Amino acid sequence: MNLIHIWVFLVGLVVILYVMLDGFNLGVGMLFPGAANRAEQDVMMAAIAPVWDANQTWIVFGGGALFASFPMIYTVLFSALYIPLFTFLFGLIFRGVAFEFRANSHQKHIWNRAFFGGSLVAAFAQGVTLGGYIEGIRVRAGIFAGGPWDWLTPFSIMTGVALTAGYMLLGAGYLIIKTTGPVQERAYRQAFWAGGAVALFLCIVAVWTPYHNPEFVANWLSRPRIYGVWVFPVLSAASFVLLFHHLKKRSEIQPFVWSLMIFLSAYLALQSAIYPCAILPDISVAEAASQPETLIFTLWGVALILPVVLGYVWYSYRVFRGKVAYGDGYEQ
Amino acid sequence: MDVLSLSRIQFGLTTAFHILFPTLTIGLSLYLVILEGLWLRTGNEIYYRMYRFWIKIFAIHFAVGVVSGITLEFEFGTNFARFSQAVSNVFAPLLAYEGMTAFFLEAGFLGIMLFGWKRVSPAVHFLSTCLVAVGASLSAFWIMAANAWMQTPAGYELIHGKFHVTRFWDVIFNPAFPTHLTHMLLASYETAVFAVAGISAWFLLKRQHEAFFRKSLSIALVMAALIAPLQVVAGDFKGQNVARYQPAKLAAMEAHWDTNTQGGAPFVAFAFPDMKAEKNLCEITIPDMLSLIITHSLHGEVRGLKTFPPEDRPNAAITFWTFRIMAGIGFLLAGVMLWAGYLAFRKRLFDTPLFLKTLVMIQPLGFVATVVGWITVEVGRQPWVVYGLIRTKDSVSPIAAGNVVWSLGMFLILFAVVGGSYFYFTLKVLRNGPDAEAPATPSEVSIPASGKITATNAAGREVTS
Numbered sequence: 001m002n003l004i005h006i007w008v009f010l011v012g013l014v015v016i017l018y019v020m021l022d023g024f025n026l027g028v029g030m031l032f033p034g035a036a037n038r039a040e041q042d043v044m045m046a047a048i049a050p051v052w053d054a055n056q057t058w059i060v061f062g063g064g065a066l067f068a069s070f071p072m073i074y075t076v077l078f079s080a081l082y083i084p085l086f087t088f089l090f091g092l093i094f095r096g097v098a099f100e101f102r103a104n105s106h107q108k109h110i111w112n113r114a115f116f117g118g119s120l121v122a123a124f125a126q127g128v129t130l131g132g133y134i135e136g137i138r139v140r141a142g143i144f145a146g147g148p149w150d151w152l153t154p155f156s157i158m159t160g161v162a163l164t165a166g167y168m169l170l171g172a173g174y175l176i177i178k179t180t181g182p183v184q185e186r187a188y189r190q191a192f193w194a195g196g197a198v199a200l201f202l203c204i205v206a207v208w209t210p211y212h213n214p215e216f217v218a219n220w221l222s223r224p225r226i227y228g229v230w231v232f233p234v235l236s237a238a239s240f241v242l243l244f245h246h247l248k249k250r251s252e253i254q255p256f257v258w259s260l261m262i263f264l265s266a267y268l269a270l271q272s273a274i275y276p277c278a279i280l281p282d283i284s285v286a287e288a289a290s291q292p293e294t295l296i297f298t299l300w301g302v303a304l305i306l307p308v309v310l311g312y313v314w315y316s317y318r319v320f321r322g323k324v325a326y327g328d329g330y331e332q
Numbered sequence: 333m334d335v336l337s338l339s340r341i342q343f344g345l346t347t348a349f350h351i352l353f354p355t356l357t358i359g360l361s362l363y364l365v366i367l368e369g370l371w372l373r374t375g376n377e378i379y380y381r382m383y384r385f386w387i388k389i390f391a392i393h394f395a396v397g398v399v400s401g402i403t404l405e406f407e408f409g410t411n412f413a414r415f416s417q418a419v420s421n422v423f424a425p426l427l428a429y430e431g432m433t434a435f436f437l438e439a440g441f442l443g444i445m446l447f448g449w450k451r452v453s454p455a456v457h458f459l460s461t462c463l464v465a466v467g468a469s470l471s472a473f474w475i476m477a478a479n480a481w482m483q484t485p486a487g488y489e490l491i492h493g494k495f496h497v498t499r500f501w502d503v504i505f506n507p508a509f510p511t512h513l514t515h516m517l518l519a520s521y522e523t524a525v526f527a528v529a530g531i532s533a534w535f536l537l538k539r540q541h542e543a544f545f546r547k548s549l550s551i552a553l554v555m556a557a558l559i560a561p562l563q564v565v566a567g568d569f570k571g572q573n574v575a576r577y578q579p580a581k582l583a584a585m586e587a588h589w590d591t592n593t594q595g596g597a598p599f600v601a602f603a604f605p606d607m608k609a610e611k612n613l614c615e616i617t618i619p620d621m622l623s624l625i626i627t628h629s630l631h632g633e634v635r636g637l638k639t640f641p642p643e644d645r646p647n648a649a650i651t652f653w654t655f656r657i658m659a660g661i662g663f664l665l666a667g668v669m670l671w672a673g674y675l676a677f678r679k680r681l682f683d684t685p686l687f688l689k690t691l692v693m694i695q696p697l698g699f700v701a702t703v704v705g706w707i708t709v710e711v712g713r714q715p716w717v718v719y720g721l722i723r724t725k726d727s728v729s730p731i732a733a734g735n736v737v738w739s740l741g742m743f744l745i746l747f748a749v750v751g752g753s754y755f756y757f758t759l760k761v762l763r764n765g766p767d768a769e770a771p772a773t774p775s776e777v778s779i780p781a782s783g784k785i786t787a788t789n790a791a792g793r794e795v796t797s
Contacts, residue, residue, distance in 0.1 A: 050443030053398060055440045061431030063405045068428040071420030078409030079729040085410060086739045089403045090746060096399035098394050104757045140472055143413065147731040249371050293497045294421045309436040316440050319451050 003295045007069040008275070008285055010302060015064055015268050019126075020170065025052045027171020029095055029119025031162065031190055033113060039185050041112060047178040049099055050320045053315055056092065068298045072142055074279050079144040080137045081129050081151055088125035094118030120164065127163030131156025134270075135212060136280035139293035139326035155212060156235065162201035169194035173256030178324050191255050192247050199240055203265060206233075209273075213280065217274035225272055232269035236262055251285050253305055336728045338736035339411040344710070346403055348703050349747050353397030355702050358472055359524020360390045362388065364675070366456050366551060377566070380773050383550055385702050385766040386528070389758060391446055396754050398439070403743075408517030411736065415717050415727030420493045422503050423478055423575060430474035437467030443665035449774055469517060476516050482718050483709070484577045490721065507577050511570040518563040523698025525559060527664060528552040529693025531762060533688040544766050546682055549691075553672055553681070556687035560666040567662055568625075574712075575626045575634065578719060579711035583637035584624055584648040585655040588610050590636040597634040605648035610638055646714045654704040661701035675693060 024050050035041040064098065067074040078085060095118030102111035132151030139145055172191035176184055210217045220229045237263040245252035278288035289295065371379035393774060405427060408416045416424075430684055441460040444452055448460065487502025488495045496504060510731040532549035575582045583589070588597060589612070599621030623632040637645055668690060669749035675681045682688075717724045 046447075050447045053439040053442055054436065056398070056402075057435045059430065060405060060435050061400055061428065063402075063409075064424065064428035064431040067405075067416065068424035069408065074409045074420070074424075075413035075416045075729075078406060079413045079731050082729075082731055082735045083738070085406060086403075086742065088743055092402060093399040093746055093750060097395050097753070100395040101753055101757055104388075104392070104760060121432060142417065144730050148735050162338060242698050265400050271356055276566060290424070291421045291496050293500075294425055297497070297500050298425045301425075301429050305432045309432065309440070312440050313436070316443055319444055321450055 003292055003299070004285055004289050005290065006299065007295055008301075009158070010159030011062070011066055012068055012271055014058060014062040014266065018055075018062055020263055021055035021058060022052075023123075023167045023263070024048070024170040024174040024256075025055050025118040026095070026123045027167040027169065027194075028175060029115050030031070030123060030168050031117070031171050031175070032116045034186055036182065038108070039326050041108075042176065043116070043179055043183050043326060045099065045102070047175060051317065053098075054098065054316060056096070065298070065302075068133075069290055069295060070278055070285065070288040071284065071290055076137055076139055076142075076279055077133060078142045078329055080146055081132050082148065083102045084125045084128040084132060084151055084156075088122050088129065089120030091118045091120070095122055098159070123164045123167045124160040127160035127315050128152075128156045130163065134159070134209065134280065139279060139283055152251060155208060158201070158208070160205065162198070162205060165194050165197040165201055169198050169259045170263070173259040176255055180323050188247055188250065188252070191259070192244070195240065195247070195259070198262065201277065202236065202262075205266075209270075212274070215281070219273050219275075229269065229272050232265045232272070234261075235271075236265040236274075239265065333733065334746055335411075335731060335733045336725055337622065338409075338733060339728055339739060340724070340742045341408055341574070342736060343404075343411065344707075345743060345747070346400065347540060348406065348706070349402060349751065350397065350400040352699050353393045353400065353704060354468065355520045355699065356393050356469040356523075356527060357390060357397055359385065359522070360528070361461070361468045362521060363524060363528060363552070363555070364390060365458075365465045366459050366555075368461050370551075372454055372458055376676045377773055378544060378547060381462065381544065383408055384771065385544075386548075387445070392754060392757055392761070394438075394442065397749060400747075400750075404638060409729075410739075411729050411731070412717075412727045413729035413731075415722065416795065418493060418722055419495050419718060419726075421487075422497050423481065425500070425506070426474050426478040426481070430471055430478075434471035435476060436468045436469065438464050439613055441467070449771070472517055472520065473513060473584040477504045477506075477509055479709075480512040480542045481506050483713055484508040485718050485721060495718075508573055511566065513571045514566045515563070515570045518566050519560055519698070519702050521555065522559045522563055522665065525552045525555045526691075527695055527700045529556060529691050530693075533691035536682060537685065537688050537692065540766075541766055544768075549682070553669075553676075556665075557669050557673060557746070560669040563662055564666050568661065572626060574780045577714065579635045580637065580640045580644060581651070582626070583635060583640070583647055584646040584712055585648060585708060586634075587615075587648050587652040588622060588634060590637050591621050592623065592631075592633060592636075596623035596631045597626075598627065600652070607645070607648060607651050618738075623727075628682035628773060629749050644715060646712045651708050651712045654707040658701045658705040658708060665694065665697065693723075738772070757770070 028044055032041065032044060032279060049162035063074070094114040098118060102108055102115065105111055128151065131153070135151070135153060137144065137146060138150070158260050169191060172194055173188045175187035176191065179187065202303045218224060239258045243255055243258040243262070246258065266298055275281065276285050278285040356399045364387060367379050367386065370376070371383060377533040408427075413777050422509065422657035426467070441463045444457065444460040445464055448457060452460070481503055484507040485495075486506040487497060487499045487504075489498055490496075516660045529549055529552040532545040535545040536549065573584070584605075591609055593596075596619065598619050600612060601616045601618055603615040605612050620630045622629055622634055624630065626634050637648060671687065672681065672691075675684055675687055713719055715723050715725070
């Protein structure tokens with residue numbers, strides 16, 4: 001393992017942590033219009049209010065870590081995907097302020113919409129960003145050399161919709177854990193439909209992506225990857241089976257856990273196809289990396305500080321463990 | 333307009349909007365630490381009420397600060413890709429450290445601060461408040477290090493137009509950093525305590541919740557009495573640092589065109605600097621004063637703006653005025669504190685309406701000073717993005733101008749909506765005033781002689797810590 005590989009792992013880890021953690025927040029936001037009344041909305045909001053900010057911080061740290069470790073990815077990707085990235089940020093702005101503004105407002109319907117709309121826009125734009133990244137970016141002399149609309153393709157729209165469905169699944173899974181009564185019952189049904197949609201989209205992605213990027217298939221079939229990659233589709237299929245099984249059984253923890261496993265297996269399958277590329281089609285991670293001194297300096301921080309961060313984030317989840325009660329929130 | 337101008341307008345707009353919020357929350361978090369500390373120490377419920385009131389203001393500001401701040405980190409890549417590629421080795425780790433050490437700390441414990449009253453012991457709650465305050469000031473540490481490095485780059489070597497680190501210690505503790513950080517932290521504390529003082533004075537003038545706001549005002553004034561004079565001193569150090577390391581910026585700020593060869597340099601008190609004609613219009617000067625301020629001697633030499641080639645000069649017309657507004661506010665606030673000291677000595681602090689009215693009126697000035705101060709710093713660095721090494725015109729991303737027109741337009745709309753709503757809700761919270769009854773204090777809390785704190789959590793179970 002050399003320095004660059006450690007950083008590939010770390011950046012990959014931060015990205016998937018963000019996707020899973022803020023994914024369920026955004027999912028709850030997108031499922032928000034399903035709430036039947038004020039009390040149910042309050043419960044849904046209270047389920048994520050204490051943790052959304054810490055979850056969102058993974059993307060802030062992820063941006064900094066990517067900039068420090070693979071500056072070429074940061075600069076090229078962000079220039080190329082300007083429009084979807086800013087759309088994502090605009091969505092996050094509305095989602096984020098909705099918590100405080102709604103709590104203080106008598107016109108709650110306005111901020112309900114901001115919460116829903118912001119979450120939806122942010123999730124969809126993230127998916128489009130992912131699609132744009134997979135499709136590849138034109139680079140010349142280390143700098144983005146394409147046009148402003150290169151990312152806009154049927155494929156990236158599809159990944160946008162797919163990720164939206166995926167986040168709804170995570171959101172529903174989290175609500176099952178945190179709520180009771182009608183909100184939980186609805187979340188079971190929502191998880192069922194979202195799970196079906198995710199299964200469908202993963203099948204489409206599994207066919208469409210190799211068609212788009214034939215080198216992915218070559219990577220998967222190359223030795224030694226061939227010995228390992230078969231695990232991911234198997235894990236994914238097993239996770240779906242267990243997800244639906246536990247939804248039917250009305251288990252509380254397992255649907256969320258298996259939803260996370262679906263995300264993880266799809267993510268690892270994708271990463272194992274892309275590696276060692278940093279920017280598709282032909283910039284390698286070694287070309288994109290910072291000077292070794294920078295990688296080491298930042299690695300010290302990660303090694304010393306990140307375990308502490310994970311510790312207190314874990315603690316914060318423990319503090320807020322258990323079901324959200326009706327009436328939880330600011331006045332507690 | 334071209335991509336460069338549009339990107340600069342966008343970055344200026346987004347940073348100016350953003351900085352208003354952390355400026356308050358950095359200082360207000362310290363105020364909250366003091367309130368909760370006093371509550372735990374004295375057991376006096378009024379401190380708990382004060383905490384619950386001021387944290388509402390804090391929470392609204394914090395949320396807007398968080399969401400407006402994320403965009404900044406993205407803009408380095410989206411709009412200033414060439415700058416980012418050149419400096420990434422040196423500059424980016426500071427942002428990564430900011431995320432790791434500061435943002436997680438704030439975000440992780442903010443949840444407990446806002447929603448954890450019944451779920452953790454008072455000691456843990458107090459610790460959370462402290463950690464949020466530490467996180468807030470730490471974020472200033474890293475972001476000021478990054479900005480100071482752009483002002484006075486150090487600890488690097490340039491290889492084919494790309495910066496490589498030689499020593500990170502030198503990168504972080506670059507020449508501008510100590511004064512930069514001190515000046516900004518003090519600005520945050522000062523802005524926050526004058527905001528609290530102004531709001532408190534407003535309630536006292538209306539004779540509402542008097543006991544409550546007397547206490548709020550007293551604590552704020554004690555803090556302000558320490559901070560306001562310190563900020564004047566810190567400003568003096570900052571000025572000398574600029575004179576030493578960024579002489580072109582200093583000359584522009586002071587509209588000082590010609591190096592004084594015989595005698596002292598005059599201080600320009602009023603003028604309209606004309607960049608084309610290389611002189612000041614309607615100038616009012618004080619002889620030798622600039623030499624005295626900068627070199628602390630009557631005849632010290634201060635380099636004039638004309639000694640720099642025209643293409644290396646920052647805009648004096650802007651920096652001259654933004655600097656004067658900032659410094660003027662700094663002196664005004666310090667002066668108000670002298671008056672407060674006199675009134676406190678006479679024991680007439682709370683029944684001098686003119687003083688209270690003044691506090692209400694000067695309340696927004698800390699924010700104004702912060703923004704115009706930043707304009708001075710950043711416009712004064714021009715035409716460089718990294719002082720003396722990379723020009724701003726070479727920093728921009730290879731993107732279409734249309735992209736930036738769109739995002740800038742969106743920001744204008746969003747900031748109008750979010751800024752307007754923020755203002756509305758802050759005023760609403762203030763209008764409603766503090767609540768003397770609800771929410772109840774965590775009264776199940778008992779502090780037995782053993783020093784162990786026992787509380788009952790939401791489920792009724794006993795929690796010991």
